[in-house]
Amino acid sequence: MTQRHTMSPMLKLCAAALIAAAPLVAGAAGQDAAQATHYVVQTDRLIVKYKDDSDTSKTGVAARGIDRARQALLDRAGQTYGATLRALRATANGANVLQLNRTMSLDEARELAAELKSRDASVEYAEPDRIMVPLATPTDPSYTQQWDLYEATGGINAPAAWDKSTGAGINVAVIDTGYRPHADLSGQILQGYDFISTSTVANDGGGRDTDASDPGDWAPAGSCGTGVPAADQNSSWHGTHVSGTIAAKTNNGLGVAGIAYNAKVVPARALGRCGGYTSDIADAIVWASGGTVTGVPANANKARVLNLSLGGTGACDTTTQSAINSARSRGAVVVVAAGNANTNASNTNPANCAGVITVAATNRSGGKASYSNYGTNVTIAAPGGDNGAGILSTLNSGTTTPASDSYAAYMGTSMATPHVAGVVALMLSANPNLTPDDVAAKLKSTARAFPAPCSGCGAGIVNAAAAVNAALAAVTTTPPATTAVTWTTCATEGGTCSFSGTRDVRYGTATSFVTKTFTGSVKCSNTVFGDPAHGIVKSCSYSSAAK
Numbered sequence: 001m002t003q004r005h006t007m008s009p010m011l012k013l014c015a016a017a018l019i020a021a022a023p024l025v026a027g028a029a030g031q032d033a034a035q036a037t038h039y040v041v042q043t044d045r046l047i048v049k050y051k052d053d054s055d056t057s058k059t060g061v062a063a064r065g066i067d068r069a070r071q072a073l074l075d076r077a078g079q080t081y082g083a084t085l086r087a088l089r090a091t092a093n094g095a096n097v098l099q100l101n102r103t104m105s106l107d108e109a110r111e112l113a114a115e116l117k118s119r120d121a122s123v124e125y126a127e128p129d130r131i132m133v134p135l136a137t138p139t140d141p142s143y144t145q146q147w148d149l150y151e152a153t154g155g156i157n158a159p160a161a162w163d164k165s166t167g168a169g170i171n172v173a174v175i176d177t178g179y180r181p182h183a184d185l186s187g188q189i190l191q192g193y194d195f196i197s198t199s200t201v202a203n204d205g206g207g208r209d210t211d212a213s214d215p216g217d218w219a220p221a222g223s224c225g226t227g228v229p230a231a232d233q234n235s236s237w238h239g240t241h242v243s244g245t246i247a248a249k250t251n252n253g254l255g256v257a258g259i260a261y262n263a264k265v266v267p268a269r270a271l272g273r274c275g276g277y278t279s280d281i282a283d284a285i286v287w288a289s290g291g292t293v294t295g296v297p298a299n300a301n302k303a304r305v306l307n308l309s310l311g312g313t314g315a316c317d318t319t320t321q322s323a324i325n326s327a328r329s330r331g332a333v334v335v336v337a338a339g340n341a342n343t344n345a346s347n348t349n350p351a352n353c354a355g356v357i358t359v360a361a362t363n364r365s366g367g368k369a370s371y372s373n374y375g376t377n378v379t380i381a382a383p384g385g386d387n388g389a390g391i392l393s394t395l396n397s398g399t400t401t402p403a404s405d406s407y408a409a410y411m412g413t414s415m416a417t418p419h420v421a422g423v424v425a426l427m428l429s430a431n432p433n434l435t436p437d438d439v440a441a442k443l444k445s446t447a448r449a450f451p452a453p454c455s456g457c458g459a460g461i462v463n464a465a466a467a468v469n470a471a472l473a474a475v476t477t478t479p480p481a482t483t484a485v486t487w488t489t490c491a492t493e494g495g496t497c498s499f500s501g502t503r504d505v506r507y508g509t510a511t512s513f514v515t516k517t518f519t520g521s522v523k524c525s526n527t528v529f530g531d532p533a534h535g536i537v538k539s540c541s542y543s544s545a546a547k
Helices: 068-080 104-119 158-162 238-247 278-288 318-331 412-431 436-446 465-478
Strands: 042-050 085-090 098-105 123-128 171-176 264-269 306-309 333-337 357-361 380-383 391-396 405-410 487-492 498-508 514-524 539-546
Touching: 042 104, 042 278, 042 318, 068 085, 068 104, 098 104, 104 123, 123 318, 123 514, 158 465, 171 238, 171 278, 171 412, 238 264, 238 412, 264 278, 278 306, 278 318, 306 412, 318 333, 318 487, 333 412, 333 436, 357 412, 357 436, 380 412, 412 465, 436 465, 487 498
Parallel strands: 171 264, 171 306, 306 333, 333 357, 357 380
Antiparallel strands: 042 098, 042 123, 085 098, 391 405, 487 539, 498 514, 498 539
């Protein structure tokens, strides 16, 4: 029996059309039009970072607690808005997650954050702990072939890539709802972690733990806020669907084929009932890429690729950007969904964060999917499905709690994103020395032209075979190793960095910086370099290698 699944408009998850289905069969059922995502515009938490708190993802030292003097300032700021603030925990970058005693609009939460910052000069930044939602719309089950992998018009040219790379040796972190054991994912799932810190969101009877399996994110009507969801919502099994697109077993005589079918999935569960908090997602990003999160066991399966099929409205917050910077510093490629609201992705985060590969969705004709976001911050596009043709992948048949293995066609930018993450895994398997910037450049330079209109969809449709070929070509053209480059600090922010000859100069912090080339000297300022680390005092250093 086929079950229809809808997604809650709560929390930071960018899902696609979701339908659980009966066992895989041939033939296609009709599919509904994609629906715009309804974002959550309330929260009951703030994130506050003090200037003297260190980045614990590097030191492994727990952040210090909030002392009485700071708590008194928190109390006074809260009184202005009729709220109390209680410390919950620290994030991986040393910020504090504060629990409010009531839910407030994001605008009111921003005002409270600004009030707190104005009262306490030791606050580096304060912002709402926003809730992100699945960017998903349901479709009916579709058991046609996987057009998204091989069709010349709308596909990604995966079969030609498999002759040269299948993703072996690469771990892909799926930061999502967790996973369900599935015959088509047997042996593909590595040890993950459940980062959901609130038992009601976790929906598994507890908070953070080592079990990243998905108990179901079903939600009764009104359980996520007044009128949210409007009707009982079934479980989506979203992380399982995304994982199947990336790494479902292939040539096993069962179900569907994964794009990087010899890669492994590291599930980082950060989304549950009603969605997921920014603070939990940020910790998952740091941990998945090999960073330290206080109280969480070290990740023995560091991921080179992070798939974030999730999102919410508004500017990229400092908490998320810091986590992305941290992941990139360890060589991780961060792939995110553009969003499903058919609007400019510049107002969707983390799609608008710096250093990410933002993915728009195309339909079977190779044009823009009706629901897909677009804009100048979109990097590339990939099949996400649309009316009449969804993306088939692994699922579970349970409407609330887990039941049997199943397959279903979903559509959305959440489905487009793992196509790109899978291709990145193929590229890194072919050439592990590629940097995140190398990967982005090669994805864009090898993308194929859109066969149908797709304005604001980035460089083109991801081309798996061409991207792998470009990664392999870089292996043969890489010059021999040279003497290690060292960097000499030459000025603090606002000063002048002086040196002999022409050299590369870095401006920023140890983990977030901009590099440009100058001769003789340069002003160490945002005006010259741009601002790679908002709100943090920066410095300049020059390279030992003369140009």
